[in-house]
Amino acid sequence: MKIIDGENAVMGRLASYVAKQALQGEEISIVNCNKVLITGNKKFIENKFYERRQRVGSTQKGPKISRVSYQIVKRCIKGMLPNHRGGRGKIALGKIKCYDKIPKELENKKMIKAGKEKGTKFIYVESITKKK
Numbered sequence: 001m002k003i004i005d006g007e008n009a010v011m012g013r014l015a016s017y018v019a020k021q022a023l024q025g026e027e028i029s030i031v032n033c034n035k036v037l038i039t040g041n042k043k044f045i046e047n048k049f050y051e052r053r054q055r056v057g058s059t060q061k062g063p064k065i066s067r068v069s070y071q072i073v074k075r076c077i078k079g080m081l082p083n084h085r086g087g088r089g090k091i092a093l094g095k096i097k098c099y100d101k102i103p104k105e106l107e108n109k110k111m112i113k114a115g116k117e118k119g120t121k122f123i124y125v126e127s128i129t130k131k132k
Helices: 011-023 042-054 069-079 088-094 125-130
Strands: 002-005 028-031 037-039 096-098 122-124
Touching: 002 011, 011 028, 011 037, 011 069, 011 088, 037 125, 042 122, 042 125, 069 088, 069 096, 069 125, 088 096, 122 125
Parallel strands: 002 028, 028 096
Antiparallel strands: 037 122
8 A cells, every 4th residue: 555645746747646556456545635736827727626616507517526625636536547437447546545634544654755846836736625
C-alpha cells in the first residue's frame, strides 16, 4: 500500500501517477487532498468550477460537481482511468482512497512526498471548495 502526501503536489501529475499505479494493482491512499495545487490562472479556474456547478438547462440540472476537495481530486483521477464504469478502470478506482487530512491509521506510516515547481501560477483545491 502506497501513501502519498498531496501537499503542494500538482493535481494533474499526481492523478496520472496514481492512475498508473492503481492499474498495476497497487492500493493507494492520498492524504491532504485540500492542499493539492491546480496550476493556471486563479480567476479562470475559480470561474470554471463556479460555472460548472451553476450549469442548468436539462432535467438533470447539469453535471454533478462536488464541493468537497477529496472528491474533486478523485474525480480527476477517475478521468485518467480507462473505462471507469466497468472493467479494469472500475477495479483500479476502488483501490484509491482520498482524504482531506491524515487519518489516525495512516499517521505513523511512510509517505511519498510530492513537491511543486517554483514560479508557477496556482490555486489550492481548498480555495475552490470555499467559493460560492
